[in-house]
Amino acid sequence: MKLIISVVQDKDVGRLLDSLVRRGYQTTKLASTGGFLRQGNTTLLIGVPDDRVDDAVGIIEQTCRSRTEILSPVAAPSGPAEAYIPYPVEVRVGGATLFVLDVEQFRKV
Amino acid sequence: MKLIISVVQDKDVGRLLDSLVRRGYQTTKLASTGGFLRQGNTTLLIGVPDDRVDDAVGIIEQTCRSRTEILSPVAAPSGPAEAYIPYPVEVRVGGATLFVLDVEQFRKV
Amino acid sequence: MKLIISVVQDKDVGRLLDSLVRRGYQTTKLASTGGFLRQGNTTLLIGVPDDRVDDAVGIIEQTCRSRTEILSPVAAPSGPAEAYIPYPVEVRVGGATLFVLDVEQFRKV
Numbered sequence: 001m002k003l004i005i006s007v008v009q010d011k012d013v014g015r016l017l018d019s020l021v022r023r024g025y026q027t028t029k030l031a032s033t034g035g036f037l038r039q040g041n042t043t044l045l046i047g048v049p050d051d052r053v054d055d056a057v058g059i060i061e062q063t064c065r066s067r068t069e070i071l072s073p074v075a076a077p078s079g080p081a082e083a084y085i086p087y088p089v090e091v092r093v094g095g096a097t098l099f100v101l102d103v104e105q106f107r108k109v
Numbered sequence: 110m111k112l113i114i115s116v117v118q119d120k121d122v123g124r125l126l127d128s129l130v131r132r133g134y135q136t137t138k139l140a141s142t143g144g145f146l147r148q149g150n151t152t153l154l155i156g157v158p159d160d161r162v163d164d165a166v167g168i169i170e171q172t173c174r175s176r177t178e179i180l181s182p183v184a185a186p187s188g189p190a191e192a193y194i195p196y197p198v199e200v201r202v203g204g205a206t207l208f209v210l211d212v213e214q215f216r217k218v
Numbered sequence: 219m220k221l222i223i224s225v226v227q228d229k230d231v232g233r234l235l236d237s238l239v240r241r242g243y244q245t246t247k248l249a250s251t252g253g254f255l256r257q258g259n260t261t262l263l264i265g266v267p268d269d270r271v272d273d274a275v276g277i278i279e280q281t282c283r284s285r286t287e288i289l290s291p292v293a294a295p296s297g298p299a300e301a302y303i304p305y306p307v308e309v310r311v312g313g314a315t316l317f318v319l320d321v322e323q324f325r326k327v
């Protein structure tokens with residue numbers, strides 16, 4: 001068993017969950033925040049059998065897309081003075097960041 | 110050291126935390142959402158020494174119980190047309206889904 | 219690749235994220251709750267290359283500090299009668315609790 005921990009953009013979550021459910025995967029969704037942009041995103045936990053990891057990762061890669069976010073010229077809400085942004089800045093945000101971890105024991109009760 | 114990641118139903122969380130605390134376990138609780146029902150549930154992180162995994166898993170299994178949820182006849186809030194449910198549907202939700210992962214380093218500061 | 223899962227106190231999160239960002243680390247932040255005090259804290263996910271784990275852990279240890287929390291004399295909101303606290307109790311809360319896990323596959327899309 002493997003556990004996929006995947007950080008994805010909120011705009012892709014609905015379609016991604018539909019695709020994963022349709023293909024028989026089970027997932028748990030956590031609301032999260034990116035450490036750099038300090039904006040909301042989503043962290044998914046997807047426990048999958050070893051032989052289905054590539055298929056599940058494929059669904060994530062096909063469904064999630066990179067986008068450009070604009071950082072507006074305001075002081076970062078919790079940052080120091082050096083985080084003040086005087087002009088808009090473009091940041092490329094990836095569709096998904098994926099960690100595949102080995103699961104030693106998997107139990108359902 | 111092992112890390113138990115356990116998805117449990119909200120109704121069991123209070124009693125589960127009390128039992129785990131009483132037996133000397135430390136836990137961190139995350140609010141989560143089931144990918145299928147799109148309803149709130151809870152994800153617990155429980156770091157335990159290797160020789161206490163079975164005991165901790167036992168507490169979770171004894172405290173958490175399967176229930177039947179009714180999916181009502183409304184359109185799934187973020188799903189496509191095919192997710193529209195015209196009549197109530199019963200879904201069996203397990204007490205707990207558990208992943209036990211190996212921890213390479215455990216530090217407390 | 220390793221994944222650091224770190225439970226830290228909310229008061230230290232702003233400064234910790236600034237330090238991690240300044241040193242080129244990427245993080246994802248989850249709002250969490252301590253299982254004992256039932257108070258809000260923060261769980262960070264930090265994927266780091268193997269040879270940078272010690273550096274990242276060092277930043278967390280230098281930035282996060284232990285504090286004393288006072289448990290007030292009220293009934294625990296979700297606990298049984300035995301959790302009623304008749305007088306204030308001091309609890310030492312550590313700066314950070316860290317789990318370093320091995321990542322089998324790391325992908326960015």
Ligand SMILES: Nc1ncnc2c1ncn2[C@@H]1O[C@@H]2COP(=O)(O)O[C@H]3[C@@H](O)[C@H](n4cnc5c(N)ncnc54)O[C@@H]3COP(=O)(O)O[C@H]2[C@H]1O
Pocket residue numbers: 007033034035036037038039041091092093094095096097239240242243244245246247263264265266
């Ligand atoms: N120090 C820095 N300097 C300049 N630009 C920076 C930067 N840190 C991040 N960025 C850029 O900002 C985007 C959003 O990062 P954020 O941390 O808000 O949101 C991240 C974070 O929540 C998560 N993530 C990415 N890598 C991670 C890792 N190694 N560990 C934990 N979470 C990660 O995935 C989200 C998207 O990351 P992605 O790399 O696609 O997109 C990143 C990256 O293009």
Ligand SMILES: Nc1ncnc2c1ncn2[C@@H]1O[C@@H]2COP(=O)(O)O[C@H]3[C@@H](O)[C@H](n4cnc5c(N)ncnc54)O[C@@H]3COP(=O)(O)O[C@H]2[C@H]1O
Pocket residue numbers: 021022024025026027028029045046047048116142143144145146147148150200201202203204205206
């Ligand atoms: N391999 C895994 N990886 C990550 N998280 C996992 C997981 N297996 C279970 N979970 C988590 O545990 C919750 C309960 O799952 P359970 O299988 O007991 O109970 C499930 C199952 O009986 C049913 N179900 C789930 N997916 C289904 C599907 N594709 N078709 C039909 N029934 C499904 O609906 C119940 C609620 O599912 P929901 O997704 O809302 O909530 C799930 C999900 O949050």
Ligand SMILES: Nc1ncnc2c1ncn2[C@@H]1O[C@@H]2COP(=O)(O)O[C@H]3[C@@H](O)[C@H](n4cnc5c(N)ncnc54)O[C@@H]3COP(=O)(O)O[C@H]2[C@H]1O
Pocket residue numbers: 130131133134135136137138154155156157225251252253254255256257259309310311312313314315
């Ligand atoms: N092995 C583990 N697995 C998962 N998460 C872990 C963990 N060890 C620590 N944590 C997380 O880190 C927070 C701080 O723990 P710490 O041990 O420094 O500080 C603790 C400790 O000094 C004390 N404490 C915890 N459990 C206790 C117990 N059963 N009896 C007496 N004191 C306890 O209360 C403080 C706050 O605990 P709280 O649970 O609210 O919040 C915990 C919890 O969210």
